Amino acid sequence: MNKKILLIILVLSITLFSKVSAQKISDDNSAIESKIDALLQQMTLEEKIGQMTLYTSDWDVTGPTIRSGYRKDIEAGKVGAIFNAYSVDYVRDLQSIAVEKTRMKIPLMFGYDVIHGHRTIFPMPLAQAATWNMEAIEHSERIAAIEATAEGLNWTFTPMVDIARDPRWGRIMEGSGEDTYLTSRIAVARVKGFQGDNLAADNTMVACAKHYAAYGAAIAGRDYNTVDMSDRVLRETYLPPFKACVEAGVGTFMTSFNEVDGIPATGNEYLLREILKKEWDFDGFVVTDYTSIAEMVPHGIVANNKEAGELAVNAGVDMDMQSGIFIDYLAQSVKEGKVDVSDIDDAVRRILRIKMLLGLFDDPYKYCDKQRQDTLIYHPEHLAFAREFTAESMVLLKNQNQLLPLSKQTGTIAVIGPLADSKKDMIGAWSAAGDFNKSVTVLEGIKEKLPKQRVIYAQGCEVDGDDRSGFDEAVTLASRSDAVVLVIGETKEMSGEAASRSEITLPGVQQELAEALIATGKPVVVVLINGRPLDLSWLDTHVPAILEAWFPGTQAGHAVADVLFGDYNPSGKLTVTFPRNLGQVPIFYNNKNTGRPMSSDKYTSKYLDVANTPLYPFGYGLSYTTFQYDNLKISSPVLKANQKIEVSVQVTNTGKMAGQEVVQLYLRDLVGSVTRPVKELKDFRKIYLEPGAQSVVTFEITPATLEFLTRDMQWAAEPGEFDVFVGTDSGTTQSVRFSYSP
Numbered sequence: 161m162n163k164k165i166l167l168i169i170l171v172l173s174i175t176l177f178s179k180v181s182a183q184k185i186s187d188d189n190s191a192i193e194s195k196i197d198a199l200l201q202q203m204t205l206e207e208k209i210g211q212m213t214l215y216t217s218d219w220d221v222t223g224p225t226i227r228s229g230y231r232k233d234i235e236a237g238k239v240g241a242i243f244n245a246y247s248v249d250y251v252r253d254l255q256s257i258a259v260e261k262t263r264m265k266i267p268l269m270f271g272y273d274v275i276h277g278h279r280t281i282f283p284m285p286l287a288q289a290a291t292w293n294m295e296a297i298e299h300s301e302r303i304a305a306i307e308a309t310a311e312g313l314n315w316t317f318t319p320m321v322d323i324a325r326d327p328r329w330g331r332i333m334e335g336s337g338e339d340t341y342l343t344s345r346i347a348v349a350r351v352k353g354f355q356g357d358n359l360a361a362d363n364t365m366v367a368c369a370k371h372y373a374a375y376g377a378a379i380a381g382r383d384y385n386t387v388d389m390s391d392r393v394l395r396e397t398y399l400p401p402f403k404a405c406v407e408a409g410v411g412t413f414m415t416s417f418n419e420v421d422g423i424p425a426t427g428n429e430y431l432l433r434e435i436l437k438k439e440w441d442f443d444g445f446v447v448t449d450y451t452s453i454a455e456m457v458p459h460g461i462v463a464n465n466k467e468a469g470e471l472a473v474n475a476g477v478d479m480d481m482q483s484g485i486f487i488d489y490l491a492q493s494v495k496e497g498k499v500d501v502s503d504i505d506d507a508v509r510r511i512l513r514i515k516m517l518l519g520l521f522d523d524p525y526k527y528c529d530k531q532r533q534d535t536l537i538y539h540p541e542h543l544a545f546a547r548e549f550t551a552e553s554m555v556l557l558k559n560q561n562q563l564l565p566l567s568k569q570t571g572t573i574a575v576i577g578p579l580a581d582s583k584k585d586m587i588g589a590w591s592a593a594g595d596f597n598k599s600v601t602v603l604e605g606i607k608e609k610l611p612k613q614r615v616i617y618a619q620g621c622e623v624d625g626d627d628r629s630g631f632d633e634a635v636t637l638a639s640r641s642d643a644v645v646l647v648i649g650e651t652k653e654m655s656g657e658a659a660s661r662s663e664i665t666l667p668g669v670q671q672e673l674a675e676a677l678i679a680t681g682k683p684v685v686v687v688l689i690n691g692r693p694l695d696l697s698w699l700d701t702h703v704p705a706i707l708e709a710w711f712p713g714t715q716a717g718h719a720v721a722d723v724l725f726g727d728y729n730p731s732g733k734l735t736v737t738f739p740r741n742l743g744q745v746p747i748f749y750n751n752k753n754t755g756r757p758m759s760s761d762k763y764t765s766k767y768l769d770v771a772n773t774p775l776y777p778f779g780y781g782l783s784y785t786t787f788q789y790d791n792l793k794i795s796s797p798v799l800k801a802n803q804k805i806e807v808s809v810q811v812t813n814t815g816k817m818a819g820q821e822v823v824q825l826y827l828r829d830l831v832g833s834v835t836r837p838v839k840e841l842k843d844f845r846k847i848y849l850e851p852g853a854q855s856v857v858t859f860e861i862t863p864a865t866l867e868f869l870t871r872d873m874q875w876a877a878e879p880g881e882f883d884v885f886v887g888t889d890s891g892t893t894q895s896v897r898f899s900y901s902p
Contacts, residue, residue, distance in 0.1 A: 211240035251312025267524035271315035287710035301353025321401035328381025330659030333691035337735030360519035371416030432476030550719035565726030574641035588711025589656025605717025655691025779889035785815030801902035
């Protein structure tokens with residue numbers, strides 16, 4: 161695979177499936193609003209509450225509760241949407257109950273966690289972010305939407321845009337990393353990929369921005385835990401990706417499990433009504449996460465489920481996922497005057513608006529086309545794109561003495577490790593309807609790349625546990641080989657929801673296996689399969705080459721082999737910092753200085769036993785070629801109001817292989833009315849250069865680039881001096897200075 165092939169695939173896919181761009185949910189469509197008015201006038205209170213209720217089918221379970229009898233609930237008009245139900249026949253069956261057996265005949269929406277592909281599984285979202293390729297990310301979601309809608313779905317519970325800076329948190333794999341700007345860019349790409357410019361098309365679906373808000377900041381990295389932060393940090397760091405989703409036209413929001421400022425997000429009027437619906441003018445609807453209304457009782461904010469439902473709807477929740485509390489109590493709460501019927505009407509209006517924009521009232525069975533299902537699932541073009549996209553997501557962390565790429569003429573390759581031939585672990589957590597039996601393992605990918613007789617395999621050990629009985633076989637095979645590919649990391653169950661870890665070292669005896677293999681003296685390449693940053697300090701010191709492959713998806717083995725043997729030159733860059741050890745956590749690149757910055761003096765901000773610097777910084781990633789940065793220039797030393805200045809740098813491919821480089825621009829505001837980070841990512845370009853080729857990369861800086869939340873809590877640019885850094889990762893020191901003088 162190469163860039164030309166990828167381009168052909170993209171062009172064909174665009175032609176075949178009509179690649180689309182973002183749509184604003186509200187277009188002042190008076191016809192739709194009139195239809196909604198007419199429906200609301202006819203609906204009983206119970207029917208309205210039914211539209212505010214979301215239940216799971218019995219196909220999948222993502223939480224502790226299963227609602228039995230959901231078919232009867234649909235027929236009684238007590239359900240507005242169903243999730244965890246897909247396939248044309250199943251969706252048609254359930255939809256027919258809603259539109260043929262209920263009084264109002266309002267169609268259902270069908271939702272599912274299409275997180276990184278539907279059937280064709282792409283790399284996990286954190287890995288996708290490492291491509292820094294917005295077009296490819298958008299296209300992956302376009303394919304996911306094509307496959308999901310072909311199986312009856314029209315609503316996806318993604319993108320997850322939580323900023324995450326603690327690798328202990330299992331759901332770090334589901335987002336885009338630690339940076340607000342980059343996460344916002346990726347969030348827009350995902351919304352555009354799913355929703356397109358026409359929600360009424362039969363291959364687009366409504367996206368859902370989650371988890372609103374600050375879920376990624378759970379204390380101690382423990383899932384569902386409390387969040388405690390200032391309003392400034394909330395608004396400046398954690399909320400901008402959600403606002404970017406609103407501006408991109410996202411149709412729905414999902415509340416988070418955590419509390420914010422002492423109030424659970426599902427009952428937080430400040431988040432839902434004040435910021436989301438009033439300040440940002442969001443006109444889609446808000447759905448809770450799984451049973452999160454009921455969970456406000458153990459939070460201790462309400463005494464019982466009835467009070468929980470009242471708090472939620474009064475705060476601005478429009479749809480209850482799974483708890484059934486609205487159905488059970490909301491009518492009574494209205495009669496008691498504890499919930500205003502106008503808030504019920506507003507919630508139902510928002511839900512009906514999305515259903516109409518989807519075209520469900522015109523054709524409730526529009527997503528039930530058997531031919532589309534039979535022809536589009538695992539389409540060859542989807543798989544071809546997945547292979548290229550997966551290779552692009554991988555990050556080369558170390559390559560001592562250019563051990564990689566391996567020569568295809570290498571005599572014998574020993575493929576070793578508990579994850580080398582594990583199909584189920586290739587697709588990772590949140591793998592939707594993906595069939596792990598269709599995934600390609602690393603062993604299979606290498607065997608397809610080389611004559612099979614030159615590839616030998618041993619498992620060595622399990623991912624977890626202390627069984628070392630396989631060490632001897634692994635060492636024997638390694639000793640007979642010319643090179644070793646060691647595939648280690650985490651199982652798919654070790655990342656994702658409810659998968660926090662108190663340690664981030666390699667589980668079990670995997671490091672001991674690596675030590676035994678290194679002792680053979682053979683060159684060892686480590687391929688990591690994992691969902692979070694790990695403590696790789698020992699590996700970094702002792703292993704000559706490390707490739708971060710994440711949870712790669714359906715085409716895992718092919719993509720890994722393409723990178724290992726040089727058919728694809730790695731270009732991935734980290735979007736989350738890798739610490740030297742757990743004691744550095746939380747660690748992220750855009751931290752703030754202290755009054756005593758680290759120095760050789762004792763009484764400064766540092767550790768006694770480890771450097772302040774990370775093992776691998778944000779933006780880091782190696783290539784099989786090298787890039788040189790020269791002639792960093794700025795068009796003017798002074799930026800004026802309503803003007804712009806340009807920053808340019810010359811980038812040269814100084815190696816022997818064509819490759820891609822992510823040129824990153826960071827900014828530092830030297831003095832502000834509140835303290836500012838030491839660096840902030842403000843822009844980037846991904847460029848492709850042949851060996852010896854040069855490119856001048858130019859960035860624009862305007863006053864808007866300088867804006868932050870000032871002391872009086874207003875977004876503004878303040879006069880002063882700024883340093884601009886341009887380089888290959890956040891550790892770059894090459895800079896120029898300018899001043900802003902409006």
